[in-house]
Amino acid sequence: MYRERGPKTWSVVCVSLYVAAVAATGVAALPENPGAWLAVSGLYVFALVPLLIVPISKYVYHRIDLAPDTLRVGRERIPVADIDPRSVRTQLRRATENGGASVLRNVATSMNSGFTFRGRNVADKRLPRLVGGAWAVPMGMGSVAIANRRGQQLLIATRHPEEFLRALAEATEATEATDGPEARR
Incomplete structure (x- = not known):
């Protein structure tokens, strides 16, 4: 996908x-x-x-493969059924309102001073967890914060956030339609 x-x-x-x-x-x-x-x-x-x-x-650590049932980011696999479709739609709406991500915006976002995510050694559980196994979002890459169905925030580094979110929205909607209401609980 x-x-x-x-x-x-x-x-x-x-x-x-x-x-x-x-x-x-x-x-x-x-x-x-x-x-x-x-x-x-x-x-x-x-x-x-x-x-x-x-x-x-x-x-x-940051290659992305999205199949209809699995999202693979780096060394980590996440079942698409575990991703909250509302968080994906919210992030997609924000990305399209901001006019998409440019290379300069990705560089500026990745160069921020301080951790905005929970890496391996950061103890603040309120911050989103960086997916894929890396220590940080590389300079020049944007990031997308989504949630899983348990409410855990996940941060995914991507070069094309809007395209990634569109594909992820399609996958989560397809999974939501096939699984029915019991998967949303």
Whole structure:
């Protein structure tokens, strides 16, 4: 129904530059100094890894897969039947009233000073719990706060909040229609 993955442009550029640097070093050093070429190529990895940590982290903890019966965010699975459809409709209405989320609004939201969610070590139970297993909402991503049927607030980091909420509203309405009134209790 809905799938959100991060762009791979940054990772492709970084790996391409790494391969180009290794090839350029190989042209200069091989065949006379294969040991020096391997050593310098290995050192280039220390420049590559920090550039790829954030995209890999976003992929592991913030990828979204919405199927008709399950919402998967990062390493966590949530049955769609457990999501409160009213909270989804409320958030969708707010998102459409605000004109959708732009990249600048996502950056501004994610750069706020202080925790607006309950991560792994935050003890304030009134704050929404960040879904997916990460420590924080990455810079440049927006977030959506919804509730489950038990009243627990859930915060989901997403690049396209309005599109995600539309798909989630469809899924929760379909589940609500098939389950009947007993699922709403």
